[in-house]
Amino acid sequence: MTLPSSEFYSRQILFRGIAQEGQLKLQAARVAIVGCGGTGSAIASLLARAGTGFLRIIDRDYVETSNLARQSLFDETDAAEFLPKAVAAARKLSQCNSGVDIEPQVADLAPDNVETLLADCSLIMDGTDNFETRYLINDFAVMKRLPWIYSAAVGSVGVTMNILPGETACLACMFPDSPRGALETCETSGILNAAVASIGALASAEALKFLTGAKSLMRRTLLSQDVWWNDYAEIPADTARADCRCCAQHEFPHLSGENRPHITLCGRNSVQIHEQRRTIDLGELEQRLLKQGAVRRNEFALRFWREPYELTLFPDGRAIIKGTTDVTVARSFYARFVSA
Amino acid sequence: MQVQVRLFANFRIGRFKEQMRDFPPGTSIRKAVEELGIDASQVGTVLVDSKYAKLDQELHENARLGIFPMVGGG
Numbered sequence: 106m107t108l109p110s111s112e113f114y115s116r117q118i119l120f121r122g123i124a125q126e127g128q129l130k131l132q133a134a135r136v137a138i139v140g141c142g143g144t145g146s147a148i149a150s151l152l153a154r155a156g157t158g159f160l161r162i163i164d165r166d167y168v169e170t171s172n173l174a175r176q177s178l179f180d181e182t183d184a185a186e187f188l189p190k191a192v193a194a195a196r197k198l199s200q201c202n203s204g205v206d207i208e209p210q211v212a213d214l215a216p217d218n219v220e221t222l223l224a225d226c227s228l229i230m231d232g233t234d235n236f237e238t239r240y241l242i243n244d245f246a247v248m249k250r251l252p253w254i255y256s257a258a259v260g261s262v263g264v265t266m267n268i269l270p271g272e273t274a275c276l277a278c279m280f281p282d283s284p285r286g287a288l289e290t291c292e293t294s295g296i297l298n299a300a301v302a303s304i305g306a307l308a309s310a311e312a313l314k315f316l317t318g319a320k321s322l323m324r325r326t327l328l329s330q331d332v333w334w335n336d337y338a339e340i341p342a343d344t345a346r347a348d349c350r351c352c353a354q355h356e357f358p359h360l361s362g363e364n365r366p367h368i369t370l371c372g373r374n375s376v377q378i379h380e381q382r383r384t385i386d387l388g389e390l391e392q393r394l395l396k397q398g399a400v401r402r403n404e405f406a407l408r409f410w411r412e413p414y415e416l417t418l419f420p421d422g423r424a425i426i427k428g429t430t431d432v433t434v435a436r437s438f439y440a441r442f443v444s445a
Numbered sequence: 446m447q448v449q450v451r452l453f454a455n456f457r458i459g460r461f462k463e464q465m466r467d468f469p470p471g472t473s474i475r476k477a478v479e480e481l482g483i484d485a486s487q488v489g490t491v492l493v494d495s496k497y498a499k500l501d502q503e504l505h506e507n508a509r510l511g512i513f514p515m516v517g518g519g
Binding site: 145284346 | 517
């Protein structure tokens with residue numbers, strides 16, 4: 106194997122932790138990034154620029170103006186065109202480094218596609234904004250003994266943890282119970298762009314260690330840092346919980362879809378409907394909806410406005426309905442204008 | 446009884462990093478969490494003397510209690 110462009114990576118190769126040998130390992134690596142918001146954008150950018158050979162970017166959402174202050178891969182044109190984040194990210198990253206293979210997946214990671222989307226990668230990076238998906242990743246990764254890196258941020262605080270199945274604690278060791286109340290989110294508590302960039306950078310450095318064969322240098326703690334209040338702390342995560350349902354009892358309820366709601370809230374004034382898995386002809390639907398309200402379509406999605414709601418529909422039947430958090434209202438809107 | 450409480454991440458904001466607190470004997474971790482003004486549903490990891498603990502576990506004299514929140518955004 107030879108390096109595609111020694112000039113591109115020349116300074117990185119000079120760093121002795123990477124060197125030629127590490128760069129070749131990076132070139133052969135396959136990584137999945139689940140979620141491409143603030144942390145996901147930071148991670149994707151760093152791993153693509155570092156020369157990770159294959160990156161699969163999985164995201165269910167589209168670019169909005171409110172993303173642009175912190176989601177570094179997107180711009181105003183992406184928001185105006187309501188491009189899926191996975192597609193917009195892949196375009197941007199290919200311009201940054203044409204030597205890496207970027208595969209966008211406009212999809213909601215779910216029990217029925219987790220094998221297809223994650224199994225052929227050697228590392229999974231967490232860029233999601235919800236624990237439902239993180240527990241799914243954790244169940245799959247522990248069962249398959251695939252390493253993954255948890256990252257999250259809210260306000261000025263970021264947290265991250267390396268999960269090396271069989272060696273460290275897993276997410277269910279650290280957080281055994283699913284959130285029972287509403288956790289703070291970027292929509293409720295705000296988010297500082299430096300917090301996502303910083304925690305994304307820390308997680309990416311851990312990824313580079315793993316991908317270049319420096320696993321022994323990886324952190325075995327749950328780390329938090331607060332970039333506003335200048336605070337940094339860690340707790341040990343080097344031992345699995347003796348009664349962990351994943352590590353010890355080998356129970357993986359999230360893989361079977363247990364406790365998974367058919368409709369999930371996206372954390373803002375929106376409801377996602379993902380129970381209608383079927384192919385939809387967006388062109389045909391556009392013609393039908395033109396009589397009902399304003400419609401726009403691109404090659405990836407259709408958007409339909411009818412006050413006070415905005416529906417974004419993907420070709421697989423998945424939809425995000427903005428303007429309500431009431432599942433019944435969203436279902437009714439979907440049934441009325443898309444399909445019962 | 447005296448308990449050394451250590452908070453992490455956004456639990457520190459408006460509270461403290463580390464403090465000695467006095468609780469009645471037999472106080473559960475859940476009760477201590479509530480007394481600290483923390484919603485128990487936001488708690489991710491609880492450590493007592495550096496070992497994993499559960500919210501319904503009772504604290505003991507001179508316990509070292511660590512409380513780490515679930516942080517979910519991205």
